[in-house]
Amino acid sequence: MTLDELAARLRRTVDGVAAELGSTATVLTDERQRVDVAPPGRSFVWTYLVTVPLAGDAATVLTDEVTPRLAAQGWQPTMRRDGVHFARDGFDLGVLIGAVDATVGGSTPQVTL
Numbered sequence: 001m002t003l004d005e006l007a008a009r010l011r012r013t014v015d016g017v018a019a020e021l022g023s024t025a026t027v028l029t030d031e032r033q034r035v036d037v038a039p040p041g042r043s044f045v046w047t048y049l050v051t052v053p054l055a056g057d058a059a060t061v062l063t064d065e066v067t068p069r070l071a072a073q074g075w076q077p078t079m080r081r082d083g084v085h086f087a088r089d090g091f092d093l094g095v096l097i098g099a100v101d102a103t104v105g106g107s108t109p110q111v112t113l
Contacts, residue, residue, distance in 0.1 A: 003032065006108035007046035010091060014048050014104050017095060020066055021102045022052035028105070035110055043112050049105030059097050066095070 011030070018025040029049040036043040067077050067084055075086040075093065083096035090109025095102065 001111075003044055003046055003108065003111045003113065006091075006111065007032075007048065010046060010048050010093075010106055010108050013091075013093060014050060014106060017066055017070075017093075018050050018052045018102070018104045020061055021058040021095075021097075021104070022055045025050040025052040025104075028103075033107075043110050045110050046108040047105070048107075049103065051101050051103050053101050054097070058102050062095055062097060062102075 015025065027048075027050050029047050031047060032044050033047050034041050034043065035045055062084060070086055070093075071077055073088075075088040078085045078087075080096075082098075083094060083102075086093040086095075086106075091106060093104075093106035095104050
């Protein structure tokens with residue numbers, strides 16, 4: 001898969017989770033990032049991060065609906081104090097629940113261009 005195809009998969013997942021937690025999401029980051037520090041600098045991931053105002057009891061939705069659904073799709077959840085981290089096939093996804101909003105984001109597997 002190309003980095004663009006991986007980024008599209010990441011966006012669909014992040015946007016889907018955000019829609020379950022609240023209203024319209026605001027994109028904070030949607031960009032390619034270099035991950036190798038030494039030249040020639042050809043390894044990249046795509047990072048996508050949104051914030052969404054909470055609608056209802058987002059913590060319960062995350063625990064009772066989002067986490068079981070993603071786990072059934074092969075995502076490996078790790079519970080955190082204020083959210084959940086998920087990993088699958090080199091993708092990373094994090095969901096943090098705040099007092100008034102949630103932050104949902106992640107990164108793709110590394111790709112050498």
